[in-house]
Amino acid sequence: MAETRSVFLHGKPTIHKMNLLKNTQKEYTNLISKFINRMGQDPTYLLDLLTNNKQSPKVRNLEKEVRKSHQLGSAYGQNAVDMAVKELHNHVIRIRNKVYGFIQQHHPEMEVYISFLSLLNATVMKADEMAMIQGLIEKENQKEKPSKSKVDDYQKLLMKLKALSEEKREYYKETVANLFLDKLKYMKLPFLAKSVTLQLDTRLSTLERSHSTKEDFIVYVKLLGEKDRVAFPVSTSRNGLRRMKQYDTGSMTIKLTDHGKVRIGVPFTKKIETKKIPKKNILSFDAGITDLIFTNTGNPYGSFCGMRQLYEEVVEIKLGHRSSLRNKMRDYQKELKKSTNPYEKVRLREKIQNIACSLSGKKKKDKGPRQYAHQADLRVNEAVGLFIEEAKRSHSICVYEDLDITEFGPGKEK
Structure with a gap:
């Protein structure tokens, strides 16, 4: 079994570097909020949000469209839209759970229309749910190794819906859609109260051992308004050094703390026996x-x-x-x-x-x-x-x- 943990690096940047990081965090936060407002108010993104599909063509096209209006670049833009999808996924799942609880208590016969995410999306978008499920069955069967359990689940769902009259199906769909859309309209969208932590990757940062400073490492980060990457000398504990030497590390995060220091998180994966x-x-x-x-x-x-x-x-x-x-x-x-x-x-x-x-x-x-x-x-x-x-x-x-x-x-x- 693998477990993800983090080593934290700390440093004291100059005032100039601190201001560069602060401005980048502020612009990054505003960009995430912009994506949240765009996707959160457009029902056509609902299925991608319900399934947390960050690689959806529709989501990626939105990022390319918004890219022209900000100066952070494509790497920060893609990380920002990923964060927005994650926040909205938690938001719509909370709404779905609230509606699910209400239906279980008052209209248990309609539970099928809220239990399956694809069926919920078809219900809200007023699509033909029978054709949608049939399409899912065909899509799964066309795979090189189709999942028999998935196909069986879709078949059972299809049979359950066919057992209902068309009048009942329409009534159930309308009721569930109205309940969900009502919650979606009146529950306020997630917002980012402060400048969020910057999510970095190899396009935006590098980590090197320090040979010219007393700190353990130097992290080079691409920041707003700078042509070259900005260097942040940072240090960690003895235990942190051991872990970074022992395990493979992943994409870093960087944040300016309230005390004017920089905090960099370096994730690593540790195998544990259970x-x-x-x-x-x-x-x-x-x-x-x-x-x-x-x-x-x-x-x-x-x-x-x-x-x-x-x-x-x-x-x-x-x-x-x-x-x-x-x-x-x-x-x-x-x-x-x-x-x-x-x-x-x-x-x-x-x-x-x-x-x-x-x-x-x-x-x-x-x-x-x-x-x-x-x-x-x-x-x-x-x-x-x-x-x-x-x-x-x-x-x-x-x-x-x-x-x-x-x-x-x-x-x-x-």
Whole structure:
């Protein structure tokens, strides 16, 4: 089994180099945001985003089109669009999971239209899903070594859809599409709050041992506005030197820290041995859609059914009421500035003061969110307790999903 880790190199650049790196990071961040806004608002990119397809011809054509409007060059442009696809992939998968949970709870008969990503895309794009699945079957059969399991899955899906009447299929498609598009419209796109880490490769950087400085290495990086690569002398720990000598390294990342220092990450792949465990002694678990924990034995723990309704009835109403009061207070403040009538000013000041007193009630304000958080904590504690009891009874080793943490970038939700 291979595991990816990183060695970090640190250095103190000059003010000139620091400004060059800062400007490059800023332009790179803006470019990623531009790609996010373009692809996130165009449904034709949906399938590529759902499948995290960074090599899609449509995505690559977009990068070539935008390349003319920035000065970073093709290498930074391609890395930027890859980052944008990754951020949007996480965004649309979150939306899909929310819709999946709602459908499971309220319309389980429509689950097939949200379970398969290709079928979801055809549903949203109002394409012929039957022809799409038939095309996937033909495409798989044309391969040199077709996957029998994939073909079987497509055939079962096709049979399941054929068992539905055309009227039902159209109704299911319209309902799922509307739910998904509604979430896509109102859930804000990911945004990059700060200058992001620059993703480098051999087109943009080289790493060499240092022979003329006291630092261990010199990293040469292509930066905005510079014809030649900029040199950054950097050092690492003794353990870092050993690892870089022992393992093959991959593409580096570079970032300017808040303390004015440069931090360079050098990934390496390490092979680790894992002991084979009998399958009968393994209890695997994963996070479910409506259940906190779902095990390979088929036991769900920590049902979150009804939590959405609780949030809408308790938290959203309370927060919505306070938002309306704040908006009303701002309107009164604007009227107060424009008014010249002294009696009107007194009336407006009294209204503003009354609203401010209502908003200052912190205990009452936090009551709704506290109720929701308390219910969530109860369900989490109960789920973990029941899961641990099952593990003890069966004398099993617990394993969980192997998440690819490299897919989680610096994007945040507004």
